[in-house]
Amino acid sequence: MRNRQQGRVIVGFLAAPVILYTVFVASPYVQAFYIALTDWRGLSAEVEVIGLANFAELSGDPVFWKALLNNLVLLVTLPVVTIGVALFLAFMLNAAGGPRSGEIRGVRGAGFYRVVYFFPYILSIAIIGVLWTNIYNPINGLLNGALRAVGLGGIQPSWLGDEKLAFWAVLAVLVWNGVGFYVVLFTAGIKAIPASMLEAAVLDGASRSQIFFRITIPLIWENIRTATVYLGIAALDAFAVVQIMTGGGPNDSTQVGSFYLYQNAFSYGRFGYASAMGVVLFVVTLALSAFTLRATRKERIEF
Amino acid sequence: MTTATHDRVSPQAAAVGPRRSRSARAGSSGPTIVVAQAFLVLWAVVSTVPLLWAVISSFKSDPEIVADPWSLPKALRWENFARAWDAASIGTYFGNTVLVVGGGVALTLLLSAMAAYVFARFDFRLKGALYYFFVAGMTFPVFMALVPLFFVVQNLGLGNSLPGLVLVYTAYSLPFSMFFLVAFFRTLPGEIAEAATLDGCGEVAIFFKIMLPMARPGLISVGIFNFIGQWNQYLIPLVLVSDDSKxxxxxxxxxxxxxxxxxxxxxxxxxxxxxxxxPILVVYALLQGRIQAGMTAGALK
Incomplete structure (x- = not known):
């Protein structure tokens, strides 16, 4: 009697979530693999299975290679810069305060800084894209206005219009967007380090940089790994910023896989080709996550 | 490094003067702190100035914006807001967002709590398999499934509609929300449910009347997390909605x-x-502790 009621509850409670998830999440991922093998171009067009032809075409598509290369550069630079800045800020906020007196504490106003640093992360990436397009505006943007204000009016870069600058301008926005989140993430890690450990190091005469590199970083290694994977996924995406700020240009210098996929599907109607791209990006993502987790594996330090 | 900053630090250093002798290199850390402080202040400026600039510029006239991006508005032109709200349809978009996110968060909370409760409390066949089925959905980026998702939604007649967005947002929010709540339900004492069962309380009533209220703190965290995530969603509406009134x-x-x-x-x-x-910055300022905790909780698990 009770078992039957339990069974009904299990089925009843799970039915809606499982159906919703299967229809809108699981089935699209599975279908992507099939569509990738077709030359599908839209609703009414005939669908023909063309095997691996899409993948063959992809391997010879210079724009796709350029996009992948940009993703790979982002994959290295975005985590390195973001984690570097965030670690430094988190350490300064939590363990660098006050004069050294055998006591480790945060700087004054640490709470205020953490709140403010989080602002860019809380906003929609679309809003950030629109905002920064205006900041980078060569004529009446904030940046070139600042250059004029300090007497550097002769230097007025076209931030998003210059092939050499645009990619780095996009990277800067992604870093700006993410740092606050990782400051909070690392702060949680640093706070979990027993104070006695840091105090002992200080009493033993360890310098601030020794504490940072020899104690803090090893002890929050798990958080750094997590951050690396998250930022890696962000680097393989980067869709909104590219779509809004540069449209992949100038001359494909900011093209990324996600935006090229979107263009192929929804601008050119090449659904099969776009899905093939999705499959390749999926495999790349999976391989890189596995690689990152393996490469950064360390003995977990218990404390 | 300005002298002014030095002055600010020195009284603090003097105050702990007697304790200094205990640490051999205490004196050498002064400049380091100043550099660190300067960097902290710099990043605070970098984080806020772009946002302030947008707010200040929103009160200017177009000629003022073009003339000097760093100038302050000569008068507060509230009419810019009226124009944006009506003529540029921001009001409509705002209303649509409130409806979609309101529906999406409510549905996400209800469905993920139901699923999480079952996972946390009962054992059944296929439990493990189902669990990994949901895990898989958290691993892959959305844009990979973009093309099929577009057609699934079209074929169900949900393209270009707000209910369609609610369902898709919910589906993509489910895995994370569910795992968060499974962990939460496990921390709740099972005895209360047992006692209620003995008292003749039905399973559905136990869930809605006892377990759900007890899970409130967890539901709030998940709710905040999903509110921000769904409010900021861009790729999914861009692909699924092309009618600009939606x-x-x-x-x-x-x-x-x-x-x-x-x-x-x-x-x-x-x-x-x-x-x-x-609005999102105000909500954040009011709830910042909870929001930061909620948004990092997922990463720390």
Whole structure:
């Protein structure tokens, strides 16, 4: 009697979530693999299975290679810069305060800084894209206005219009967007380090940089790994910023896989080709996550 | 490094003077702290100035914006906001976003709590398999499934509609929310449910009347997390909604940026940006502790 009621509850409670998830999440991922093998171009067009032809075409598509290369550069630079800045800020906020007196504490106003640093992360990436397009505006943007204000009016870069600058301008926005989140993430890690450990190091005469590199970083290694994977996924995406700020240009210098996929599907109607791209990006993502987790594996330090 | 900053630090250093002798290199850390402080202040400026700039520019006239990006508005031009709200449809986009996110968060909470409760409390066949089925959905980026998702939604007749967005947002929010709540339900004492069962309380009633209220703190964290995530969603509405009376805020604003670029109404665009930014920043300022905890909780698990 009770078992039957339990069974009904299990089925009843799970039915809606499982159906919703299967229809809108699981089935699209599975279908992507099939569509990738077709030359599908839209609703009414005939669908023909063309095997691996899409993948063959992809391997010879210079724009796709350029996009992948940009993703790979982002994959290295975005985590390195973001984690570097965030670690430094988190350490300064939590363990660098006050004069050294055998006591480790945060700087004054640490709470205020953490709140403010989080602002860019809380906003929609679309809003950030629109905002920064205006900041980078060569004529009446904030940046070139600042250059004029300090007497550097002769230097007025076209931030998003210059092939050499645009990619780095996009990277800067992604870093700006993410740092606050990782400051909070690392702060949680640093706070979990027993104070006695840091105090002992200080009493033993360890310098601030020794504490940072020899104690803090090893002890929050798990958080750094997590951050690396998250930022890696962000680097393989980067869709909104590219779509809004540069449209992949100038001359494909900011093209990324996600935006090229979107263009192929929804601008050119090449659904099969776009899905093939999705499959390749999926495999790349999976391989890189596995690689990152393996490469950064360390003995977990218990404390 | 200015002398002013030095002055600020020195009284503090003097105050702990007697304790200094215990640490051999105490004196050498003064400049390091100043550099560190300077960097902390610098990043605070970098984080806020762009946002302040958008808000200040939203009160300027177009000629003022073009003349000098660093100038302050000569008068507060509230009409920019009225224009953005009505003529540029920001009001419509705002309303759509409230409806979609309200529906999405409510449905996400209900369905993920139900699923999480079952996972946390009962054992059944296929439990493990189902668990990994949901895990898989958290691993893959959305854009990979973009093309099939578009057609699934079209074929169900949900394209270009707000209910369609609610269902898709919910589906993609389910895995994380569920795992968060499974962990939460496990921390709740099972005895209360047992006692209620003995008292003849049905399983459904136990869930809604006892377990759900007890899970409130967890539900609030998940709710905040999903509110921010769904409010900021861009890619999904961009692909699923093409009728501009159904646009959500992020999408409408990006579209406006392209249109205003040609129309030259930059003050209206900045007003739109401000309308989109300020509510979420205010909510954040009020709840920042909970929000930071909620948003990092997922990463720390």
């Amino acid at each position: 646009f959500v805020l992020s999408q409408g604003l990006a579209n406006l940026a392209v249109e205003q670029g040609y129309a030259g109404d930059r003050s209206g665009l900045f007003a739109g940006l401000t309308i989109a930014m300020v």
